[in-house]
Amino acid sequence: xxxxxxxxxxxxxxxxxxxxxxxxxTRQVVAWAVKEALDDxxxxxxxxxxxxxxxxxxxxxxxxxxxxxxxxxxYMQTGGATASATVMAACGAMEAGLAETVxxxxxxxxxxxxxxxxxxxxxxxxxxxxxxPVASHAFHASRHMGVYGTTPDQLGTVAVVQxxxxxxxxxxxxxxxxxxxxxxxxxxxxxxxLRRLDCTRDTDGGVAMIVTTxxxxxxxKSKPVFIRGLGVGHNIRRWHDKSLYNGLDCxxxxxxxxxxxxxxxxDVDVFQCYDAFSINVIMQLEGYGFCNEGEGGPFVMGxxxxxxxxxxxxxxxxxxxxxxxxGYTALSEGLFQMRGxxxxxxxxxxxxxxxxxxxxxxxxxxxxxxxxxxxGK
Amino acid sequence: xxxxxxxxxxxxxxxxxxxxxxxGAARHKLLIQHCATCDRYYWPASICMQCGKQDLxxxxxxxxxxxxxxxxxHRPWLQNWAAxxxxxxxxxxxxxxxxxxxxxxxxxxxxxxxxxxxxxTFTDLDGGGTLPQFRPxxx
Ligand SMILES: [Zn+2]
Numbered sequence: 126x127x128x129x130x131x132x133x134x135x136x137x138x139x140x141x142x143x144x145x146x147x148x149x150x151t152r153q154v155v156a157w158a159v160k161e162a163l164d165d166x167x168x169x170x171x172x173x174x175x176x177x178x179x180x181x182x183x184x185x186x187x188x189x190x191x192x193x194x195x196x197x198x199x200y201m202q203t204g205g206a207t208a209s210a211t212v213m214a215a216c217g218a219m220e221a222g223l224a225e226t227v228x229x230x231x232x233x234x235x236x237x238x239x240x241x242x243x244x245x246x247x248x249x250x251x252x253x254x255x256x257x258p259v260a261s262h263a264f265h266a267s268r269h270m271g272v273y274g275t276t277p278d279q280l281g282t283v284a285v286v287q288x289x290x291x292x293x294x295x296x297x298x299x300x301x302x303x304x305x306x307x308x309x310x311x312x313x314x315x316x317x318x319l320r321r322l323d324c325t326r327d328t329d330g331g332v333a334m335i336v337t338t339x340x341x342x343x344x345x346k347s348k349p350v351f352i353r354g355l356g357v358g359h360n361i362r363r364w365h366d367k368s369l370y371n372g373l374d375c376x377x378x379x380x381x382x383x384x385x386x387x388x389x390x391x392d393v394d395v396f397q398c399y400d401a402f403s404i405n406v407i408m409q410l411e412g413y414g415f416c417n418e419g420e421g422g423p424f425v426m427g428x429x430x431x432x433x434x435x436x437x438x439x440x441x442x443x444x445x446x447x448x449x450x451x452g453y454t455a456l457s458e459g460l461f462q463m464r465g466x467x468x469x470x471x472x473x474x475x476x477x478x479x480x481x482x483x484x485x486x487x488x489x490x491x492x493x494x495x496x497x498x499x500x501g502k
Numbered sequence: 503x504x505x506x507x508x509x510x511x512x513x514x515x516x517x518x519x520x521x522x523x524x525x526g527a528a529r530h531k532l533l534i535q536h537c538a539t540c541d542r543y544y545w546p547a548s549i550c551m552q553c554g555k556q557d558l559x560x561x562x563x564x565x566x567x568x569x570x571x572x573x574x575x576h577r578p579w580l581q582n583w584a585a586x587x588x589x590x591x592x593x594x595x596x597x598x599x600x601x602x603x604x605x606x607x608x609x610x611x612x613x614x615x616x617x618x619x620x621x622x623t624f625t626d627l628d629g630g631g632t633l634p635q636f637r638p639x640x641x
Contacts, residue, residue, distance in 0.1 A: 256579050
């Protein structure tokens with residue numbers, strides 16, 4: 126049985142400086158995000174009774190250093206689906222009566238530590254030289270182009286539109302740096318058909334947020350954003366029917382999340398989808414029904430993901446032009462939109478935000494975990 | 503595609519379950535798993551999705567396939583592949599059904615396209631091991 130829509134809420138959002146943080150350790154970045162989130166919510170450290178660190182590195186889990194004394198401390202990682210998975214874990218823990226104020230943290234410093242996302246090995250396929258999520262997503266892009274006729278212009282337009290959004294948001298890394306399709310074509314090929322401007326970068330930074338009961342949330346300092354729907358899907362299903370390169374398992378996630386929220390695609394006002402690569406946006410516009418299968422490219426080309434389009438998408442610039450923290454980018458922007466704090470890219474009267482993430486292979490490349498969270502006012 | 507520097511592919515297997523594939527490759531045989539009960543084929547080592555049978559026998563595939571999707575990697579992330587860069591990594595759909603990672607050799611990267619018929623060819627590596635790759639089908 127699904128959790129009741131709106132029973133839990135996200136309060137307190139803490140975001141560190143994003144980009145390059147060579148003078149900080151990762152523990153300091155975590156502490157920075159935690160302090161911001163607590164201050165934002167008006168909560169104290171002793172109020173936190175659950176802690177979830179969204180990363181795979183247990184050495185950074187240091188409750189002593191953070192001054193926290195929760196009843197549980199978990200670390201979990203499922204790539205770009207990590208942010209939504211930690212929200213689900215927090216809701217599950219609260220639903221089980223184990224906690225009522227759960228702190229979620231995502232933080233890493235890949236730029237400063239020179240952890241090359243590009244160089245991540247991929248098991249058996251590395252025998253043929255396959256490394257990096259860029260190459261895996263290039264499999265999606267090639268397939269999408271071959272099957273549906275998606276074009277490089279359409280991929281490039283995803284990057285251009287999100288850069289337009291970033292140029293209106295001073296906290297985006299690419300603020301003040303607009304691009305054109307010509308710039309897109311001048312950016313180097315990384316894994317064809319994906320160019321540099323089709324890809325996010327490895328940036329340093331941290332995000333923290335607090336999940337609590339709606340009742341408690343209403344009495345706190347920050348404007349609560351309610352968790353309306355939760356959904357998960359997994360692309361292993363599409364490995365078996367050999368459609369995994371065409372898209373993600375949005376369908377399964379959408380079914381449960383929209384049922385819990387009592388909404389349809391038409392009710393979604395802003396879409397914050399996990400965009401480590403441009404093709405992801407196209408696949409998810411299709412997967413969540415904003416357009417038909419195979420029509421994501423023309424949809425973007427037609428301006429429908431712009432602020433005045435049918436579904437304003439990745440309004441903070443996304444990961445392509447903003448910053449990257451394991452799916453917390455999209456979740457943070459969803460919260461900003463629901464709080465009315467999205468600055469110049471605030472979508473007027475937005476009531477429902479759909480946030481997604483995917484990542485972590487499960488036995489074979491492109492068998493991503495996928496998760497979504499429906500946020501509401 | 504030069505192959506002299508490639509590491510022995512066996513170093514990338516998670517455990518011994520996929521070793522028969524690489525031992526077969528060394529004998530220039532493309533081996534995949536077969537469930538005789540359901541007449542379904544699998545790669546890499548798998549349980550049968552239909553009947554749940556484990557430890558399926560390895561049988562020789564016909565070696566014919568079609569390009570399913572591909573990428574051309576332009577970055578020398580892997581030292582052993584630097585001399586080949588840009589090189590393609592391709593997913594092919596074997597005639598028996600399974601999808602398989604490989605490289606397409608014997609044509610330019612810009613000649614690869616979805617649906618292109620290809621056939622297996624075995625490349626013995628100087629450092630040990632054999633890489634099953636595919637080339638444009640001849641007949
Ligand atoms: Zn069977």
